[in-house]
Amino acid sequence: EADIYQTPRYLVIGTGKKITLECSQTMGHDKMYWYQQDPGMELHLIHYSYGVNSTEKGDLSSESTVSRIRTEHFPLTLESARPSHTSQYLCASSVTRTGFNEQFFGPGTRLTVL
């Protein structure tokens, strides 16, 4: 079934730890995105990718990094987590093809850094 997955759904971790948030999609979409969202608030784009080996920073400055080695996989890494990183992280994908254009979102990862 075509979908977009994020793991873990919830993560509680101590300050200074390195973490990787996973995002995978089975739709063959070329574009993928990471957003940061505090509960009930607006979305902030932190990273995006137009395809394999393409990554760009978004509007919101972030201490995270991303990679796009495979079309379906777009992990986000925090080298040293801090309490200010506590938030929800949403992954999305889209395809540029006539009749499409909308984004498909994963369920999100709720990160708490103690």
Place this chain on the structure above:
Amino acid sequence: AQSVAQPEDQVNVAEGNPLTVKCTYSVSGNPYLFWYVQYPNRGLQFLLKYITGDNLVKGSYGFEAEFNKSQTSFHLKKPSALVSDSALYFCAVRAPGEAGGSYIPTFGRGTSLIVHP
């Protein structure tokens, strides 16, 4: 630069009454416009889009939106609200990539819709 405004942080409506969630935009060229809904502790779900054609667009769950080029608006509407429609609604815009615009959409701040029984 492209931008989206959702002027209401919250909209309250009684069940069975019509609802409107407002969205205005600014973009170079013809806009691609989207509405998404977010339920608590979930990602966003696509509701509907306007790319070209008929100004009235119908989407999921009985929602529709009207594209008004002169007013640069794309308001979301539903004739009869349900309690289960209570959620956070986001409007988004982007320029057509073929016109040299970015493929990255800009989202509004979101509007919380509360439908009272």
